[in-house]
Amino acid sequence: MRILLVGEYSRLHNSLKEGLEALQHEVTIIGTGDNFKKYPVDYCIFPKYFLQNRILILLNKILFRIFKLDLQLAEKGIRFWLFLPKLKNYDVVQLINSNAIETYPFFSKYLLKKLFNQNKKSFLLVCGEDTPIIDFMLKDQLKYSILTPYLNDSNLKSEYWFSLKYVQKNYRDLFNFISLNVSQLIVSDLDYKIPLPEKILIPNPVNTNKISFDNLVISEKIIIFIGINKSSYIKKGTHFFEKALAIIAQKYSDKIEIISVENIPYNEYINLYNKAHILLDQLYSYDQGYNALEAMAKGKVVFTGAETEFIDYYNLTEKVCINAIPDVDYLVRELSLLIENPEEIIAMGKRARLFIKKEHDYINIAQKYMDVWNRN
Template identity: 80%
Template sequence: MRILLVGEYSRLHNSLKEGLEALHHDVTIIGTGDNFKQFPVDYSIFPKYFLKNKLLVFLNKALFRVFKLDLQLAEKGIRFWYFLPKLKNYDVVQLINSNAIETYPFFSKFLLKRLFNQNKKSFLLVCGEDTPIIDFLLTDKLKYSILTPYLKDNNLKSEFRFSLKYTQKNYRDLYDFVKERVSATIVSDLDYKIPIPEKTLIPNPINTDKIAFENLDISKRIVIFMGINKSSYIKKGTVFFEKALAIIKEKYADKVEIISAENIPYSKYIMLYSRAHILLDQVYGYDQGYNALEAMAKGKVVFTGAETEFMNHYNLHERVAINALADVDYLVNELSFLIENPEEIVAIGKRTRAFIEREHQYVKIAQKYLDLWNSN
C-alpha cells in the first residue's frame, strides 16, 4: 500500500511509518516537524520565512497585532499547496488532527478537498486536542483534565487560546468537514477515548528496536529529568513538578541530581534525559503521551497519566508508571519513596519496558492500523 501521513506532533507518525515500512508498505510524511521539536518529515511545510527571517518575523508580529493576520499559517498552507501534485494516488491518507495542515481553516478545507479527491481512503487520528475533545472537557465531567486550570480560573483564557480555538466556528466547521469525509476516526489513548468512546483506540506505536532498554544504575545519585514546553506549561501542570523538585532538592541534596530543559529539539531532549532514572511528564492525564512512552521504553520511571482507567483498560496489577497528580505533597511523597527505595525504581523500569513491548510495539501497532484501514 501507498500511505500518506499528514502532520507530526510527537513522533507518532514517524514510528508508525517505521512499523508500516517493516511490513513492506510505502509511507510518506508531510508536516512542519512541529517547530522547535524538529521531527523528521519527507515533505516539509515548515514556515521558515516567517519563523527564521528576522524582518519577516517582525512584520508578521506587526500584522498580527493590528489585523490578527498570521502569515506563518498562510505560509504553511501555500507550501502544502505546492506539494499537492506529488500527493496523489495514495491508498490511505491519515490526518494527525483535523487541523493537520496548520493553516487557516478555510484554506485547510480547500487543500483537504483536493487531497481527498486525488487519493483513495482517508482517516482522522485524534491524538491531541481537537473539537470533540475540547467540547467534552469543557463540560467539566472528569475529576481533572488539561483544562482544569482554566475551568478553575477563567482569567487564564489567553493561556488556553490554542485549546479553545477548536470551539470557534471556523475550526468546528473544519472538524465537521473532515469528519464527514474520512472513512473512520481513530484515537491514540484513553485521554481521547474517554471523551469520544465510540471511536476505535489504537495505542501509540513505539519503536522498541530503536529505543533500547537501559538497566538503571542507581549506585550514585538518582537523576530526575523534567522537560519544559512553555506553550503547554500550565496544561501539563509543570508548576507542581517545579515546586515538588524544590523540596526534593533540599531534602535529598546529596542523593539526587535534577536536570531541566526548556523548548529544545527532540534529538537534544532524548540525549539529555538518557541519564535520568525518573522523568516528570504531566499531571492532568489519564494515559501516557508520546514522550512518556518513549521514556518508559528505555526503562525510566515516569510521572505521568496512569489513572485507574488506564490500569483497568490494560488489566495491570502493578505500576508501570507513577500516576502524577496536581498535588505537591503527593508528588514529594512519591519521589521520596523512590529515592529511599531505589530497588523499586529498577523494578518499575523492568515492568515498564515489558508493558511497552506488549502494548505499544510499533510493528504490532502498524498492523492494527492496516487492519482498520482495510476494514473501512
C-alpha cells in the same frame, strides 16, 4: 499499499511509518516537524520565511497586531498547496489532527478537499486537542483534565488560546468537514477514548528496536529529569512538579541530581534524559503521551497519566509508571518513596519496558492500523 501521513507532533507518525515499512508498505509524511522539536518529515511545510527571517517576522507581528493576519499560517498552507501534485494516488491518507496542515481553517478545507479527491481512503487520528475533546473537557465532568486550571480560573484564558480555538466556529466547521469526508476516526489513548467512547482505540506505536534499554544503575545520585515546554506549561501542570522538586532538592540534596531543560529539539531532549532514572512528564492525563512512552521504553520511571481507567484497560497488577496528579504533597511522597527505595526504581523500569513491548510494539500497532484501514 501507499500511505500518506499528514502532520507530526510527537513522533507518533514516524514510529507508525517505521512499523508500516517493516510490513513492506510505502509511507510518506508531510508536516512542519512541529517547530523547535524538528521531527523528521519527507515533505516539509515549515514556515521558514516567517519564522526565520527577522524582517518578515517583524512584518508578520505588525500585520497580526493591526489586521490579525498571521502570515506563517498562510505560508504553511501555500507550501502544502505546492506539494499537492505529489500527494496523489495514495491508498490511505491519515491526518494527525483536524488542523494537521496548521493553516487557516478555510484554507485547510480547500486543500483537504483536493487531497481527499485525489486519493482513495482518508482517516482522522485524534491524538491530541481537537474539537470533540475540548467540547467534552469544557463540560467539566472529569475529576481533572488539561482544561482544569482554566475552568478554575478564567483569567488563564489567554494561556489556553490554542486549546479553545478548536471550539470556534471556523475550526468546528473544519472538524465537521473532515468528519464527513473520512472513513473513520481513530483515537490513540484513553484521554481521547473517554470523550469518544464509540471510536476505535489504537495505542501509540513505539519502536523499541530504536530505543535502547539498559538496566538502570544507581551508583551515586538518583537523577530526576524534567523537560519544560513553555507553550504547555500550565496544561501539563509543570508548576506542580517544580514545587515538588524544590522540596525534594532540600530534603535529599545529597542523594539526587535534577536536570531541567526548556524548549529544545527532540534529539537533544532524548540525549539529555538518557542518564536519568526518573522523568517528570505531565499531570491532568489518564494515559501516557508519547514522551512518557518513549521514556518508559528506555526503562525510566515516569510520572505521567496512569489513572484507574488505564490500569483497568490494560489489566495491570503492578505499576509500570507513577500516576501524576495536581497535588504537590502527593508528588513529594511518591518521589520520596522512590528515592528511599531505589530498588523499586530499577524494578519499575523493567516493568515499564515490558509493558511497552507488549502493548505498544510498533509493528503490531502498524498492523492494527492496517486492519482498520482495510475494513473501512
